Amino acid sequence: CERQDSRTSRERLLVVANRLPVSAVRRGVDSWHLEISVGGLVSALLGVKEFETRWIGWAGVNVPDEIGQRALIKALAEKRCIPVFLDEEIVHQYYNGYCNNILWPLFHYLGLPQEDRLATTRSFQSQFDAYKKANQMFAEVVKEHYVEGDVVWCHDYHLMFLPKCLKERNRKMKVGWFLHTPFPSSEIHRTLPSRSELLRSVLAADLVGFHTYDYARHFVSACTRILGLEGTPEGVEDQGRLTRVAAFPIGIDSDRFIRAFELPQVQDHMKELKERFAGRKVMLGVDRLDMIKGIPQKILAFEKFLEENPNWRDKVVLLQIAVPTRTDVPEYQKLTSQVHEIVGRINGRFGTLTAVPIHHLDRSLDFHALCALYAVTDVALVTSLRDGMNLVSYEFVACQASKKGVLILSEFAGAAQSLGAGAILVNPWNVTEVASSIGYALNMPADEREKRHHHNFVHVTTHTSQEWAATFVSELNDTIVEAQLRTRQ
Numbered sequence: 301c302e303r304q305d306s307r308t309s310r311e312r313l314l315v316v317a318n319r320l321p322v323s324a325v326r327r328g329v330d331s332w333h334l335e336i337s338v339g340g341l342v343s344a345l346l347g348v349k350e351f352e353t354r355w356i357g358w359a360g361v362n363v364p365d366e367i368g369q370r371a372l373i374k375a376l377a378e379k380r381c382i383p384v385f386l387d388e389e390i391v392h393q394y395y396n397g398y399c400n401n402i403l404w405p406l407f408h409y410l411g412l413p414q415e416d417r418l419a420t421t422r423s424f425q426s427q428f429d430a431y432k433k434a435n436q437m438f439a440e441v442v443k444e445h446y447v448e449g450d451v452v453w454c455h456d457y458h459l460m461f462l463p464k465c466l467k468e469r470n471r472k473m474k475v476g477w478f479l480h481t482p483f484p485s486s487e488i489h490r491t492l493p494s495r496s497e498l499l500r501s502v503l504a505a506d507l508v509g510f511h512t513y514d515y516a517r518h519f520v521s522a523c524t525r526i527l528g529l530e531g532t533p534e535g536v537e538d539q540g541r542l543t544r545v546a547a548f549p550i551g552i553d554s555d556r557f558i559r560a561f562e563l564p565q566v567q568d569h570m571k572e573l574k575e576r577f578a579g580r581k582v583m584l585g586v587d588r589l590d591m592i593k594g595i596p597q598k599i600l601a602f603e604k605f606l607e608e609n610p611n612w613r614d615k616v617v618l619l620q621i622a623v624p625t626r627t628d629v630p631e632y633q634k635l636t637s638q639v640h641e642i643v644g645r646i647n648g649r650f651g652t653l654t655a656v657p658i659h660h661l662d663r664s665l666d667f668h669a670l671c672a673l674y675a676v677t678d679v680a681l682v683t684s685l686r687d688g689m690n691l692v693s694y695e696f697v698a699c700q701a702s703k704k705g706v707l708i709l710s711e712f713a714g715a716a717q718s719l720g721a722g723a724i725l726v727n728p729w730n731v732t733e734v735a736s737s738i739g740y741a742l743n744m745p746a747d748e749r750e751k752r753h754h755h756n757f758v759h760v761t762t763h764t765s766q767e768w769a770a771t772f773v774s775e776l777n778d779t780i781v782e783a784q785l786r787t788r789q
């Protein structure tokens with residue numbers, strides 16, 4: 301039982317996120333198989349070793365029976381994970397509905413759903429109610445496992461209502477909240493019908509963090525303009541209580557990627573890839589298949605490049621690895637068909653009997669294959685239309701110690717603020733600009749590539765996920781001490 305754990309010298313950190321870092325697949329009445337999930341948050345937090353970490357979240361599966369629930373709790377405990385059980389209806393309304401249909405597109409500047417206004421307004425309220433209910437369910441599980449002194453770190457747009465729920469249960473709980481997506485301009489946020497309630501709930505946290513200074517500034521403006529509160533250099537003040545707001549740019553566990561090249565599996569993969577694509581430059585895209593990642597725009601830019609540069613047609617290949625997500629959502633199904641259609645058309649247009657210009661894979665790759673792929677790449681294309689940070693760009697840089705390949709990076713990814721000096725920054729909506737950047741990157745002289753790579757490599761290896769988490773937690777502890785001093789004065 302968690303409560304009887306003897307406290308180690310490491311600080312206990314309860315990481316609360318919508319999804320656990322593993323997905324559970326049922327194998328029998330009381331048997332479960334656990335698989336590690338792909339995603340930015342998981343990649344970042346798996347590298348965090350300084351804390352005695354417990355994860356609290358949904359296991360991605362409906363478990364209506366008690367036997368199944370008990371068996372899953374036991375299986376997950378070995379991975380230091382604690383499940384929150386959500387039924388199908390809640391998942392539909394909270395996760396598919398409010399989180400993925402409303403907050404995700406809105407925070408990425410894609411606006412609120414456009415279908416029948418009345419239907420949207422009606423379902424909006426029931427989805428928001430389910431969102432609040434789900435957040436309460438998370439809060440109950442946190443309360444059950446919380447030990448005094450624990451740091452509770454809530455993650456992402458799924459859990460904006462959680463800080464308030466936690467503080468209502470225990471005012472002394474140390475609560476931090478971090479957003480992995482962009483926080484949009486207050487002009488966008490104010491279109492959200494539940495705009496004030498969500499802001500107030502987040503403000504119940506002691507520390508609120510974002511990837512970039514711009515997102516933090518947008519959040520503070522939303523609080524001042526929508527709630528009429530006072531923004532200060534430290535955060536947002538409401539009746540003498542300060543919620544600290546700051547930027548904490550995430551990183552990766554760069555050592556894990558660098559060390560991977562000592563492994564024979566990675567070397568074998570690299571050898572295979574080099575043989576397979578000998579004589580051609582390799583361009584790479586690795587994304588979750590999501591509208592924010594700008595995959596169709598990227599492929600169209602590559603088409604334009606081939607169109608304008610016939611001499612490159614048999615000398616370059618684009619490998620696009622797109623792991624499907626939210627596969628039950630019609631818009632995502634449409635995106636998959638759209639990408640397949642464009643890839644098919646371009647391969648038909650520029651392919652030969654022996655080679656095609658685009659290899660598109662609809663699946664996830666294991667870590668070793670991914671490292672090898674990053675390492676043999678000459679040019680990586682990250683063309684997100686909006687992206688909180690984008691860890692793929694960091695992972696690519698970490699794996700390029702020998703090749704010193706070029707990163708083409710969207711100016712709308714948070715990573716543009718940290719890797720901008722080494723990357724070629726592009727507007728992903730401007731297909732002509734991206735196409736000419738591809739030409740520039742493929743022809744870049746070695747000394748310029750080296751200089752650009754060095755800049756980014758230093759950043760990626762010094763701004764790691766470990767440092768990110770340690771900074772956030774230490775700032776949270778300091779914030780609480782300062783607040784105690786203020787109330788004593």
Ligand code: ADQ
Pocket residue numbers: 338339340341343344480481550586587588621622623663664665666670687688689690691692693695
């Ligand atoms: P994501 O939108 O998931 O994360 P990203 O930061 O690029 O985006 O991270 C994706 C992770 O999944 C990377 O670690 C990558 O290696 C892995 N991945 C993607 N496709 C894969 C594939 N086909 N096979 C194997 N692995 C794959 C959210 C936000 C981001 C933010 C992160 C972290 O949307 O903006 O950077 O959280 O805060």
